[in-house]
Amino acid sequence: MKIAVCIKRVPEMDVTFKIAPTGKAVDETGLKWDMSDFDGYAVEAALQLTEKAGTGEVHVISLGPDVVQETLRKALSMGVAKAVQLKCDTVPFDAYAIGTALAAELKDGGYDLIMFGKMSIDGANGVTQFVVAELLGLPLVHACSKLEIADGKGSARREIEGGGELVSFALPAIVSIDEGIARPRYPSLKGIMAAKRKPLEVRPAQLGEVRLTIETMELPPPRAAGRIIGEGAAAVPELVALLQNEAKVL
Amino acid sequence: MDDSQYFNEQHLQVRDMVRAFARDEVAPVAAHFDAISEFPWANIAKMAELGLLGVPWSEELGGAGLDLTSYMIVIHELAKVDASHGLTVSAHTTLGTSPIVYFGTPEQQQRYVPLLASGRVMGGFGLTEESAGSDAGGTQTTAVRNGDHYLLNGTKRFITHGGVGEIFVVTAVTDRDKGTRGGISAFILTKQNDDLARAAEHNIGHADELTPMPGFTSGRKEDKLGWRASDTRELIFQDVRVPVENRLGVEGEGFANFMRTLDAGRIGIAALSLGIAEGAFEEALKYSTVRRQFGQAISSFQGISFQLADMATEIEAGKHLVYHAAAMLQRGQNVTKAAAMAKLFCSEVAMRATIKAIQVHGGYGYTKEYPVERMMRDAKICEIGEGTSEIQRLVIARELLRDVTA
Ligand SMILES: Cc1cc2nc3c(=O)[nH]c(=O)nc-3n(C[C@H](O)[C@H](O)[C@H](O)COP(=O)(O)OP(=O)(O)OC[C@H]3O[C@@H](n4cnc5c(N)ncnc54)[C@H](O)[C@@H]3O)c2cc1C
Numbered sequence: 001m002k003i004a005v006c007i008k009r010v011p012e013m014d015v016t017f018k019i020a021p022t023g024k025a026v027d028e029t030g031l032k033w034d035m036s037d038f039d040g041y042a043v044e045a046a047l048q049l050t051e052k053a054g055t056g057e058v059h060v061i062s063l064g065p066d067v068v069q070e071t072l073r074k075a076l077s078m079g080v081a082k083a084v085q086l087k088c089d090t091v092p093f094d095a096y097a098i099g100t101a102l103a104a105e106l107k108d109g110g111y112d113l114i115m116f117g118k119m120s121i122d123g124a125n126g127v128t129q130f131v132v133a134e135l136l137g138l139p140l141v142h143a144c145s146k147l148e149i150a151d152g153k154g155s156a157r158r159e160i161e162g163g164g165e166l167v168s169f170a171l172p173a174i175v176s177i178d179e180g181i182a183r184p185r186y187p188s189l190k191g192i193m194a195a196k197r198k199p200l201e202v203r204p205a206q207l208g209e210v211r212l213t214i215e216t217m218e219l220p221p222p223r224a225a226g227r228i229i230g231e232g233a234a235a236v237p238e239l240v241a242l243l244q245n246e247a248k249v250l
Numbered sequence: 251m252d253d254s255q256y257f258n259e260q261h262l263q264v265r266d267m268v269r270a271f272a273r274d275e276v277a278p279v280a281a282h283f284d285a286i287s288e289f290p291w292a293n294i295a296k297m298a299e300l301g302l303l304g305v306p307w308s309e310e311l312g313g314a315g316l317d318l319t320s321y322m323i324v325i326h327e328l329a330k331v332d333a334s335h336g337l338t339v340s341a342h343t344t345l346g347t348s349p350i351v352y353f354g355t356p357e358q359q360q361r362y363v364p365l366l367a368s369g370r371v372m373g374g375f376g377l378t379e380e381s382a383g384s385d386a387g388g389t390q391t392t393a394v395r396n397g398d399h400y401l402l403n404g405t406k407r408f409i410t411h412g413g414v415g416e417i418f419v420v421t422a423v424t425d426r427d428k429g430t431r432g433g434i435s436a437f438i439l440t441k442q443n444d445d446l447a448r449a450a451e452h453n454i455g456h457a458d459e460l461t462p463m464p465g466f467t468s469g470r471k472e473d474k475l476g477w478r479a480s481d482t483r484e485l486i487f488q489d490v491r492v493p494v495e496n497r498l499g500v501e502g503e504g505f506a507n508f509m510r511t512l513d514a515g516r517i518g519i520a521a522l523s524l525g526i527a528e529g530a531f532e533e534a535l536k537y538s539t540v541r542r543q544f545g546q547a548i549s550s551f552q553g554i555s556f557q558l559a560d561m562a563t564e565i566e567a568g569k570h571l572v573y574h575a576a577a578m579l580q581r582g583q584n585v586t587k588a589a590a591m592a593k594l595f596c597s598e599v600a601m602r603a604t605i606k607a608i609q610v611h612g613g614y615g616y617t618k619e620y621p622v623e624r625m626m627r628d629a630k631i632c633e634i635g636e637g638t639s640e641i642q643r644l645v646i647a648r649e650l651l652r653d654v655t656a
Contacts, residue, residue, distance in 0.1 A: 073259075077267075
């Protein structure tokens, strides 16, 4: 079984973001970067599938400038066999442009399964996998929380409002991964050593037309200070009145 | 510090991994294991899996095959969130394993190092005795040669992994008259893990193929101020028959070899101290921007921000001492002075930084609600173990004066 996982390098989220002077992007100074969370789950799930099957290999693909090699190398040190960088100076905001480049790379790769995180945790669009599925004419199962491959067929669980949905699909196929499927392993020291000897190929990204750009970004308005109305039962009538008339939530 | 001064890309990958492991697996349990003073087997199993218990040893011997800088990074990053976890790596690797790697025969290496490097069993190093602390040459434990074996008698004190370990390198007097000049030898001893049931839950800490030596047991477990998740005990030898093939190195060279082991060990304790200091500093920095008094963040008071500035400056200096000494050792240079300086400075920085971190936290820092009080308790022993600060000064002074008077 041959699996490809498309991964994205994103900033770690536990910081207060600033907007760059252009007003169209996040200020990247001082940010730390890592593999997008959902992509990490996908890499782990892919590794587990091949380990369970006892055969097959996992490849990872990332689109972007040379810094994405750091993210690719992390995947290699987790146990992935091969990495491909689709090189471009900046990552466009348009999933169609990205998906076109990914599809061109994936088309003749002979993959049984192509995996994505259900969305990147920075852009949070979650549409790249749909573009790739459409361009390659493959079935897509979005946001899987469980995944099994047996006898050349796949089955997956999706979490839906108040329950789960079980789907089966033929291979080759595309799946995108939700949280809860598997916690990504830490790269072991042996894995880190082994990663140095694994192939990391670099090719120019054949981006599709960019039809979507960010015009401006803005931070959420600062929260207004709270107001203390009173204490205990005495405050209830005024609170109810305010919730009805001012906040209009009752 | 500019990372590229001492670190290559692989070092940074190791650092990222250990940082994530420390943050997600160690930090959440550190206070618990400190409180109950038990060995954290679940995490030991995970660390073994990741290769953290054999960082610098060759892959042929079951190690990860990385350099000494990577090894120091592992200790440093673990100690930022919990000193006991950092110490486990340091004591197991430098004290327990390195004498066998450096001074063992190929047979001894094949027999013991893979078990230690893979983390399957814990190792330790027995030098200290009641009457032989700073004066490590004052060893009273005796080893009397009797045909194909030695008979060992005596008691070691304060031995890290004394209870949880199965493989120990220990010193004993083989020739009383020669003393430290050729009268002390080293031996590899095996006993059974005393914490077998808890360890077995995680499938670690024991190897069936090791034969415990009758008469070799561990004694009382110390109830300590800090390093409480590390197991410190007596080792007791009562007529222990140690086969001659378990002698480590030439008879009479045990003391000189141990002194060399201590050089590397001191850089490890320096890295550990640095981790404690940095962990405390990071807590203090964070807290100072959140805690408000007199209508402003306490970090806006110069009395607080200057303490942070001092902590950061000393930590920065300590990083250079540690990673410079590690690089020297990797190149095979003599590090006696560099290691003693790193250990002396960083252990004292750890003490100063953790006390300041508590001060920055005010009354909250004195409670177990924040980790800084544990960090201060963990810091104190760094000025004592593997040579007290006084002994480090003695070593440094001896090196300085030898250069002048030679
Ligand atoms: C938690 C813990 C773990 C340990 N782990 C190990 C281990 O794994 N293996 C092992 O072998 N040992 C271990 N030790 C022992 C440790 O290395 C010794 O405690 C240390 O070397 C000091 O010896 P001592 O306690 O006998 O103090 P002493 O030597 O009695 O020192 C008492 C005081 O006298 C000072 N002093 C002594 N001689 C001089 C001098 N010449 N000049 C000036 N001042 C001097 C000392 O600096 C100290 O302040 C451990 C100790 C602890 C507490």
